[in-house]
Amino acid sequence: MIRSDVLKSLIPVISDQLVVCNIGLPSQELFMFDDQPSNFYMLGTMGLSSSIGLGLALVQPKKVIAIDGDGSVLTNLASLSTIANNDCGNYILLIIDNGSYGSTGDQPTYAGRKTSLAAVAKACGCENVVECDAVETAATVKAALDADQMTVIIAKCQSGNIDVPVIEMNPVMIRERFMAEVRR
């Protein structure tokens, strides 16, 4: 399975949840498969999906799933320490780890070599860290949603991309319809 297969398998689990989605192809794929007002698409700013999701989870009670990538987490690695030290049971960080910078041409990341993001998350103090195979991702996210505890999931998948259109939606519209879902 590649990242787009993982995202497609997640739709039944995440469609009605608040989702903050990483910049680039992950957001474009999610937009194409299942555009929802409850999806916040990052159109810029690599690395901040986990932070935006945490800020949102800390201030309101609904569950928040932040979808991130291995390359993006590596660019904001200290976020894992902020997550660990600001525990909230409604936050799930899903790192789809394909070992490459998918949106820029599949250049390898260090997470695909010697660096274990699960070990980093644990060392940062995250208490519920689950590493799973791509096929188990949807079930793992479902279990985390049911568990009411902060969970960091690292889903390992193959690198590779499909053709997807860019998101042409206005950023303020993305934000405002997302905020309406948060308030709903």
Add this chain to the structure above:
Amino acid sequence: MVKAIDTRIVDDLVRNEISFATTVPCKQLAGVIEAVDNNNRIMHVPSNKEDEGMGLCAGAYMGGKRPCIIMQNTAIGVVINTLATLIQYYQIPLPMLISYRGEIGEKVACQVEMAVHTKALLNQLAIPTYHFHNAEDVDELDGILKYTQMCKKPTAILTDASFWSSAQ
């Protein structure tokens, strides 16, 4: 140690319904950061780096809170992309309370190297910028915070060493 000026600033934040703050420390800001941390009307989530902090602020805003970030002016070198592609692009109001290191009274020469770029960078980003130099300049804060929410932009409040040393 929290001084009267720190309490005054935090009171202005609270009066303007700022209920989420992220901070990256600076010596000049130690008192105000302590006052934010002590105030139970403001959720304080320290961040490791200022771009991470702006991500937290964006999330908190979408969750219904009014955020602010407290940081040093050297951070402008870190957050330009985040300001342009997250805070400005999605129109998120974000007051930035910034210690303006490297101005008159500075003891560390290297701080001057970012001080000389600070206003030029903020200007280039078209960020409304205010410079607190005398103690009474803090009277502007309430209006700046209201203006920030009205226009849904990031705004910069530069607080220099003269301001902090003249304020009680």
